[in-house]
Amino acid sequence: MTADDGQRRPVALVDVRCMFVSVERVIDPQLVGQPVIVLSNNDGCAVSRSDEAKALGVGMGDPWFQLRERPNMATLVALSSNYAEYGAFSSRFHTTISTLALASETYSVDEAFVTLPTAEPAAAAVAIQDRVRQWTGLPTAAGIATTKTLAKVAQRRAKQLGDALCDLSTWSPAQTEELLAATPVEDVWGIGSRLRTGLASLGVRTARDLANADAGVLRRRWSVVLERTARELAGVPCMPVGFTPRDRQQLMYSRMLGATVDSRAEMRSVLAQYAAAAARRLRAHGLQAALAQVWVSSSRFRDQALHHTTAVALDPPTADPLALIEATRALLPHLREGHPYNRAGILLTGLSPAGAQPTLWQPPNPARERLAAAVDQISDRFGRHSIGYGPAGLGPRRWDMKRERLSPAGTTRWDQLLTVR
Amino acid sequence: MRSNSERSRVTVETTASFPNPAQDYYEGALSLDRHLVPRPTSTYVVRVASEALVDLGIHPGDELLVDRALDPRPGRVVVVVVEGERRLGRFELHGGAPVLVSDLGEIPLTAAVEPWGVATIVIHHLPLGPGDP
Numbered sequence: 001m002t003a004d005d006g007q008r009r010p011v012a013l014v015d016v017r018c019m020f021v022s023v024e025r026v027i028d029p030q031l032v033g034q035p036v037i038v039l040s041n042n043d044g045c046a047v048s049r050s051d052e053a054k055a056l057g058v059g060m061g062d063p064w065f066q067l068r069e070r071p072n073m074a075t076l077v078a079l080s081s082n083y084a085e086y087g088a089f090s091s092r093f094h095t096t097i098s099t100l101a102l103a104s105e106t107y108s109v110d111e112a113f114v115t116l117p118t119a120e121p122a123a124a125a126v127a128i129q130d131r132v133r134q135w136t137g138l139p140t141a142a143g144i145a146t147t148k149t150l151a152k153v154a155q156r157r158a159k160q161l162g163d164a165l166c167d168l169s170t171w172s173p174a175q176t177e178e179l180l181a182a183t184p185v186e187d188v189w190g191i192g193s194r195l196r197t198g199l200a201s202l203g204v205r206t207a208r209d210l211a212n213a214d215a216g217v218l219r220r221r222w223s224v225v226l227e228r229t230a231r232e233l234a235g236v237p238c239m240p241v242g243f244t245p246r247d248r249q250q251l252m253y254s255r256m257l258g259a260t261v262d263s264r265a266e267m268r269s270v271l272a273q274y275a276a277a278a279a280r281r282l283r284a285h286g287l288q289a290a291l292a293q294v295w296v297s298s299s300r301f302r303d304q305a306l307h308h309t310t311a312v313a314l315d316p317p318t319a320d321p322l323a324l325i326e327a328t329r330a331l332l333p334h335l336r337e338g339h340p341y342n343r344a345g346i347l348l349t350g351l352s353p354a355g356a357q358p359t360l361w362q363p364p365n366p367a368r369e370r371l372a373a374a375v376d377q378i379s380d381r382f383g384r385h386s387i388g389y390g391p392a393g394l395g396p397r398r399w400d401m402k403r404e405r406l407s408p409a410g411t412t413r414w415d416q417l418l419t420v421r
Numbered sequence: 422m423r424s425n426s427e428r429s430r431v432t433v434e435t436t437a438s439f440p441n442p443a444q445d446y447y448e449g450a451l452s453l454d455r456h457l458v459p460r461p462t463s464t465y466v467v468r469v470a471s472e473a474l475v476d477l478g479i480h481p482g483d484e485l486l487v488d489r490a491l492d493p494r495p496g497r498v499v500v501v502v503v504e505g506e507r508r509l510g511r512f513e514l515h516g517g518a519p520v521l522v523s524d525l526g527e528i529p530l531t532a533a534v535e536p537w538g539v540a541t542i543v544i545h546h547l548p549l550g551p552g553d554p
Binding site: 029135 | 505
């Protein structure tokens with residue numbers, strides 16, 4: 001095997017420890033060592049927890065309105081989600097890794113797969129982790145192995161032990177097998193609880209069982225994706241860094257409203273804003289949609305909960321915000337005037353690369369594409385509330401997401417910069 | 422709060438009769454980003470909130486570019502975290518021991534002090550006088 005045989009190079013999964021809390025601690029160093037959690041949309045429940053908060057007994061997804069009543073939570077600091085900052089730090093995290101890694105792949109906001117050199121992979125991973133720490137202030141945990149799926153198992157192990165690194169490339173086959181036997185199959189990358197029952201019927205309960213399962217059976221009963229996962233657990237690389245098996249099938253933009261909306265006129269503005277946001281994501285991925293499903297609903301904790309939904313075909317497929325805004329209007333006649341709706345959403349399906357299906361009758365409209373791009377640029381440069389499409393209006397709006405415990409946009413806005421004394 | 426928007430735009434025009442003599446040489450407008458921020462990934466902008474380094478021309482309200490990729494070294498202006506607060510000062514060695522020195526006093530740089538970055542550029546907005554802007 002040659003040194004430049006990329007398939008055989010060790011792979012690392014580098015993951016930011018409790019990403020959102022860690023970003024908050026860079027913004028405000030007072031939070032270091034304190035029990036800190038970050039709350040979901042509308043300050044709902046805990047989505048990121050510091051070790052100190054876990055030690056206090058805060059569970060993932062615990063609702064804030066319950067936590068704040070508990071007497072032992074007096075010292076707990078809860079913060080609203082500061083998405084602009086998490087996004088900015090995520091981008092710094094991935095770019096920093098790319099300055100040292102042979103190859104890297106953005107797996108999620110806070111996770112990256114990295115190809116390591118064959119000689120001294122652990123030293124290379126530590127160098128990457130040190131640079132991430134120095135350049136961004138973010139602590140990481142990493143797992144090293146021969147495949148991405150095993151690297152994920154290793155990283156999970158490092159996290160459990162509170163270690164910065166777990167390097168399976170130095171483990172004996174027997175030790176690795178022992179670790180796999182102690183890993184429930186639903187914790188393996190790409191498995192999840194959905195497949196657990198089916199796999200259990202084959203006697204597959206742990207990662208080791210899956211590694212030893214018959215690849216042909218896995219492929220026939222489930223998919224080639226599951227077969228690949230099993231092979232990767234057995235140490236055979238099937239998914240090189242940079243290769244992501246899944247295609248985007250749908251794009252959803254759904255939010256709980258910060259305040260209930262009970263008029264059609266206001267809901268029209270909500271849906272227009274959601275449609276514009278969904279269109280923006282579509283364009284960011286270079287996609288267009290053929291079908292838009294739009295819905296609004298009221299709280300299920302209320303009597304007479306209502307849910308209205310409608311589907312609108314987009315012909316030709318489009319990513320044009322104006323076309324999507326128009327599509328959302330089809331739902332408005334269904335609404336009951338005066339009813340307190342608290343959630344709205346839009347689901348786009350039938351996705352294809354933009355321009356993939358040229359249509360005979362309606363050529364793409366370059367002016368509309370330029371308009372959408374110009375609106376994106378203006379809102380990037382002057383802020384999200386600087387421009388909006390007609391019915392969406394200019395914010396802030398009454399029904400915007402509730403974020404009462406928001407930290408400053410310390411690295412993304414001139415008027416909220418981090419300070420130094 | 423000052424606006425960070427562009428106030429004017431430099432254009433290079435060409436006409437049929439007088440071709441712009443610079444057109445083969447023009448390599449794009451000067452970019453402050455490229456000039457001041459060689460490493461955007463590790464560079465942060467922070468606002469000065471004290472008179473710690475007025476002697477060096479760093480005033481309250483100024484913006485500092487801080488590069489976290491650089492290591493603190495004697496002679497550099499550095500940002501450190503002391504007791505949960507970002508502090509600014511000159512990195513000096515006193516009898517071999519590193520110290521953060523500013524008009525607010527001296528802070529010995531022990532293990533309890535975390536380095537945050539090295540200040541590379543100060544942006545000081547000058548008053549524009551009557552009729553501002």
